[in-house]
Amino acid sequence: QKEVEQDPGPLSVPEGAIVSLNCTYSNSAFQYFMWYRQYSRKGPELLMYTYSSGNKEDGRFTAQVDKSSKYISLFIRDSQPSDSATYLCAMSYGDGNKLVFGAGTILRVKS
Amino acid sequence: EAQVTQNPRYLITVTGKKLTVTCSQNMNHEYMSWYRQDPGLGLRQIYYSMNVEVTDKGDVPEGYKVSRKEKRNFPLILESPSPNQTSLYFCASSSLVMGDSTDTQYFGPGTRLTVL
Numbered sequence: 001q002k003e004v005e006q007d008p009g010p011l012s013v014p015e016g017a018i019v020s021l022n023c024t025y026s027n028s029a030f031q032y033f034m035w036y037r038q039y040s041r042k043g044p045e046l047l048m049y050t051y052s053s054g055n056k057e058d059g060r061f062t063a064q065v066d067k068s069s070k071y072i073s074l075f076i077r078d079s080q081p082s083d084s085a086t087y088l089c090a091m092s093y094g095d096g097n098k099l100v101f102g103a104g105t106i107l108r109v110k111s
Numbered sequence: 112e113a114q115v116t117q118n119p120r121y122l123i124t125v126t127g128k129k130l131t132v133t134c135s136q137n138m139n140h141e142y143m144s145w146y147r148q149d150p151g152l153g154l155r156q157i158y159y160s161m162n163v164e165v166t167d168k169g170d171v172p173e174g175y176k177v178s179r180k181e182k183r184n185f186p187l188i189l190e191s192p193s194p195n196q197t198s199l200y201f202c203a204s205s206s207l208v209m210g211d212s213t214d215t216q217y218f219g220p221g222t223r224l225t226v227l
Contacts, residue, residue: 008151043115043201043218044154088153098144098169103153 003027006089006102015111019076023089023102026070030091030100033065035074038086038104047087048074079109113138115219117202123225124192132187132222134202140215142205143185144169145177147198148221154201160185192226199223 006023013019021035032051036044048063050056050072056063062075072091076083089102115136124130136143144159146169156169160179174196176188185204189196200223205216 004153006153041221043203043220045218046216090154098156098159099154101146101154103151 003100004102010106012108017079019079021074021087021105023072032092033072034090036088081109081111084109115217117219117222121223125227127191130189134185135183136204140204144203145187146201149198194226197226
């Protein structure tokens, strides 16, 4: 069983929709939770970074962590075609520790 | 401009021919790492370094070497490449303490390696 599970998609939504992307994990020692966006032929770009449980909002993006359920989510409001990319979740035990990535979810936002 | 650079961006080589992929960052970051990305497997860490002369294995270190002689550079060395090392490679750098900011971690543009 992988430490981090993520549905690869693809997830296809119309422009303006609310997108929900999710990951589950098995190791309760993870403390830091991250979401990355990766455009085709580019390196991953850190989007959201959360420590421990709770919500964090940044513009159209909201990251949610539920440590009791070992479940994290990224919500994208008012999705745009420019949001079409692969979204990767990642987790770590602490600062300076290695990241464990999910396989990534392909998102397509259609205009 | 903060950036991580990798060279070459594309490389086709043959089994057994030693190669080096360079990685350089201009942010004075302590932490640097190498990942490989394969379809369905996501990013897997090969090696990481928490500072000059300090390196350690990640999840998939077999067949790779690294060195960290200067803070800004972290080359990945394949002494005897094999076809199962055909992959997309990313270098990343970050501050050791990420704090609450997304401005502290960057990935390079990737190196697509094919080993025939």
